Amino acid sequence: MESVDLGQPTLVELFTAVVARFSDRVAVTADDQELTYRELDRQAAAVARRLRDSGAGTGSLVGLMVPSTSRLVVGLLGILKSGAAYVPVDPGYPEERVAWTFKDSNVTHLVTTPELAERSADLGVDVVVLDGSEAASEPAGTGAGDLAYVIYTSGSTGRPKGVQVEHRNVVRLFDVTRDRFGFDENDVWTLFHSVAFDFSVWEFWGALLFGGRLVVVPQETARSPRAFHELLRDQRVTVLSQTPSAFAGLAAADAQAEQPLTGLRVVVFGGERLEPAGLRGWFARHGDEHPRLVNMYGLTEATVHASYRPVTAADIAVSGTSPIGVPLPDLAFHVLDETGRAAADGAPGELYLSGAGLARGYLGRPELDRERFLELPGPDGTVRRCYRTGDRVVALPDGGYGYLGRTDDQMKIRGYRVEPGEIEAVLLAEAGVSAAVATAHGYGEGDVRVVAYVASDIPADVLAPRLGERATASLPPHMRPSAYVVLPELPLNLNGKVDKTRLPEPTAEAAFAPVAVGTDEAAELTGTERRIVQIWQSVLDLPEVGRDTDFFDLGGTSLSLLRMFARTNEEFGTDLDITVLIDGATVATLARHVDSALPAAAPRP
Structure with missing residues (x-):
């Protein structure tokens, strides 16, 4: 598709203006290095030069597979500066998934790191390795209607689907939210989420379009609420984006922390249903003004966020619906009943979205476009382009909307649509x-x-x-x-x-782990290991747990890991941090750390 709306700015043009204003300010803080805006711009321009020299440019799709370091920011910006759009894949994805994504999107190039370049040898694409090259060039000519990225979401037919989002979709997101949040160059944001999850788009550009600082959160820190809390405090983060389930772990760490998060001014929720009652403890400690908590309903097809709803302590009493507020100013909500007519006031219905945030459509899936992106008649006789969300909502007496759930079988797992x-x-x-x-x-x-x-x-x-x-x-x-x-x-x-x-409940008697667990290890277990095994069996709801089997291989999740770790500390009277399992979450590893900590702790008999 040819570029349109050339009079509107692109993300690259807006970033270039920010570099001119704040060239010596720190743009990125990461474990591997800090980069000023000038340094970030120069390194990204070098990536763009190498991409264009190898044939990529305006209209191209370029894969991005980089771990959570400063190089991720450089690579993403470099792709956009070349005129191409990025197709992100998480380095933790299996080889088969990565190869399928690149084949389906027909990417021609991949930006990655030296450590991952060998893994990319059989993908059939030209590889551009992030190696600190300084051969910079000017940005390619792109328009606001050109693609910025294609993010893949789960597909109901067994095939993931790539959502095509244009520069103008992202630019207008910040145009309509800036005044509501007061974003400026003094803000510090975290890049907490995977770049393959569209919440990262909000985090990335929320910092870099306003001259703020982007703190790239290492994966091991993201998994530890205590370590993440320390990072937020040490870096004086002001704007935090979280799924409600991830925030629950952070709130628990905050309740035990010796020092408060004095720099935090706003927390944005998204990705999954928010239950305000779960914020009771947070509001008791912090109130509802410092920081402000905001719930933003959204989806990839509408460019990350579609609504705005400040959450207050009074919302703790809300039950039955999750308040998602009002649509952003350039979007409209349409609640339709099963016949396709507007639902009666106060009656639930399926949500259809229209407005400037709607994505171009699905990559190479015209049949799915016809199913989900619809042309519907408006009350004035005009035709409007709408996205059928599959979400059930209801208009609330306060003028906003409440989220009720799905009309189909789609699931939300840790913020991801599945x-x-x-x-x-x-x-x-x-x-x-x-x-x-x-x-x-x-x-x-x-x-x-x-x-x-x-x-x-x-x-x-x-x-x-x-x-x-x-x-x-x-x-x-x-x-x-x-x-x-x-x-x-x-x-x-x-x-x-x-x-x-x-269907029967997946109890320990009925459900089996996704890995084989041997039963001949019981006699070899130490006393500490036996007690940890019992905790794991309870949290995972499994009849058997091997001493050397990884917690995640047993079907554990990040949230169940936190629950297991909290129970372990309670059982042994220890104060271990979850980062002790960075090199492997097994019973044997955890038992060694518990035994090492016991002399300084107060173990239970």
């Missing part, structure tokens, strides 16, 4: 599996995991590890089932569809 059909397609590829259903199951304290139910005659202890291996090879971590329940057949309703209400 289509169960994509998981089920992977499981059905295993010989001996005649039917499969993936569901979201809550294990308490906001810990939601994927559970797979499969129909097969193969013994569960044999089949579950096979399916776990297949899922690990094909699916990103947030989509992999944490447990497998194997049944002779899945219960059906009168329409011949799986009756999810009749």
Whole structure:
């Protein structure tokens, strides 16, 4: 598609203006280095030069696979400066997923690091390695209607789908939110989320379009609420973006912290349903003004955020609906009933979105565009382009909206939209599996995991590890089932569809881990290891746990890891931080750290 709206600024043009104003201010803080705006601009321009010299440019799609360091910021900016759009993949994704994404998007080049370049050898793309080259050049000519990025989300047909977002979509997001938040050059933001998750777009440009500072959060720090709390305090972060489930862990760390987060002025929630009652402890310590808490409903197809709702202490009493507020000024909400007519006042319906934030559409999926991006008649007879969200909402008496849930089976797992059909397609590829259903199951304290139910005659202890291996090879971590329940057949309703209400609970007796767990280790366990095994069995709801099996391989999630660690510290009277497991989360490793800490602690008898 040709560039349009050339009179509007692009992200690169706005960034160039920021560099001119704040050239000597620090733009990026990361573990590997700090970069001023001038240094960041020069290094990104060097990447752009190398991309253009190798044939990439305006209209190209370039893969981006870089860990959470300053090089991630350089690489992303370099791609945009070349005129191309970036297609991000998380380095933690399996090889099969990375290769599929690049093939589907037809990327021609990949920007990556020397450490990951060898992994990219068989992807069939030209690799540009981030090596600190200084051969800079001027930005390529792009327009506001050119693509900025293509981010892949889960697909209901078993295929992920790439959402095409243009420069103007992102630029207008900050045009309409700047005054509400007061963003400026004094703000410090964190890049907490994976660049393959669109929440990162908000974090990245929220800092760099206003002359602020972007703090890149290392993965190991992101996994530890205590370490992350310390980073927020030490870096005096002012703007924090979090999914509600991630914030729950941070709030728990904050409750135990000796020093408060005095620099924080606003927390933005997004990615998943917010339950205000879960903020009771936070409001008791901080009130609801310093920092302000804001809930922003959104989705990738509408460029990250679509609504705005300050959350106050009074909202603790709200139940049944999650308040998402009012649409951003250049968007409109349309709540339609099952007949496609406007829902009556106070009646729930499906949300359709229209306005300047809507993405160009899905990459190479015209049939899906026709299904989700619709032309609907307005009350004045005009036709408006809308996105059918699949979310159920209701207009509230205060003038805002409340989120009720989904109209389909789509799940939200740690902020990611997950289509169960994509998981089920992977499981059905295993010989001996005649039917499969993936569901979201809550294990308490906001810990939601994927559970797979499969129909097969193969013994569960044999089949579950096979399916776990297949899922690990094909699916990103947030989509992999944490447990497998194997049944002779899945219960059906009168329409011949799986009756999810009749599926058994994934208890320890019914569910199996996605890896094989040996039973011959029990006699070798130390006393500390036995107590830790019992904790793991309780948190993971599994009958068996091996001393040398990784917690995540057993189906654990980041939230269940936090729960397990809190219980371990409580059980042994220790004060260990979760970062002790950075090199491996096994019973044996954790037991060694517990034993080392016990002389200085007050162990239970």
